[in-house]
Amino acid sequence: DAGVIQSPRHEVTEMGQEVTLRCKPISGHNSLFWYRQTMMRGLELLIYFNNNVPIDDSGMPEDRFSAKMPNASFSTLKIQPSEPRDSAVYFCASSPLAGGWQPQHFGDGTRLSIL
Amino acid sequence: GESVGLHLPTLSVQEGDNSIINCAYSNSASDYFIWYKQESGKGPQFIIDIRSNMDKRQGQRVTVLLNKTVKHLSLQIAATQPGDSAVYFCAENMPGGGNKLTFGTGTQLKVEL
Numbered sequence: 177d178a179g180v181i182q183s184p185r186h187e188v189t190e191m192g193q194e195v196t197l198r199c200k201p202i203s204g205h206n207s208l209f210w211y212r213q214t215m216m217r218g219l220e221l222l223i224y225f226n227n228n229v230p231i232d233d234s235g236m237p238e239d240r241f242s243a244k245m246p247n248a249s250f251s252t253l254k255i256q257p258s259e260p261r262d263s264a265v266y267f268c269a270s271s272p273l274a275g276g277w278q279p280q281h282f283g284d285g286t287r288l289s290i291l
Numbered sequence: 292g293e294s295v296g297l298h299l300p301t302l303s304v305q306e307g308d309n310s311i312i313n314c315a316y317s318n319s320a321s322d323y324f325i326w327y328k329q330e331s332g333k334g335p336q337f338i339i340d341i342r343s344n345m346d347k348r349q350g351q352r353v354t355v356l357l358n359k360t361v362k363h364l365s366l367q368i369a370a371t372q373p374g375d376s377a378v379y380f381c382a383e384n385m386p387g388g389g390n391k392l393t394f395g396t397g398t399q400l401k402v403e404l
Contacts, residue, residue: 219394267334271390277323282334
């Protein structure tokens with residue numbers, strides 16, 4: 177079975193450029209999560225969606241970050257304009273949406289470097 | 292200047308020995324506690340979870356213990372193998388919070404041959 181698919185795996189771009197990260201969740205999973213991982217702050221939840229609707233975006237650092245989920249099989253995380261401090265590994269995860277806790281399944285991440 | 296990153300605690304064990312990884316959690320209202328394993332260059336991988344009304348749960352070669360009195364969670368790995376080398380994270384899930392997780396800082400497990 178295909179897991180969570182993220183693209184690109186690596187992105188190197190210059191400060192000020194727009195960056196778009198993509199995620200395809202596991203088929204049938206109705207919850208989708210975006211995380212950022214850095215050595216300084218560890219693994220942080222940025223935003224999550226249930227049934228394509230953003231539920232909690234309190235972890236989004238600032239207005240330069242935006243996330244969308246136009247349909248059940250695709251989500252994007254966009255940074256515009258990008259800054260060097262945005263350099264991190266960005267993970268997408270998905271889980272079934274049920275009455276209680278369900279394990280989140282992670283993709284292998286996008287390693288983003290802003291020069 | 293150079294930024295200072297998180298210094299992950301490291302546990303070194305000999306192959307074949309048992310490993311115990313510890314985690315202190317913060318929220319006594321958390322409903323589920325979860326362990327994830329992250330290998331280099333990969334995303335976190337779910338290992339095992341335990342509900343707050345339990346104090347022990349066993350999986351294949353792994354056991355999770357929960358002590359709510361002192362807000363402590365541990366992961367025991369039996370007969371540790373080189374493939375167990377990774378960073379291990381504990382995480383908490385709050386009731387009514389959907390599947391939202393709060394992750395700990397992680398522990399690096401190194402298995403020596």
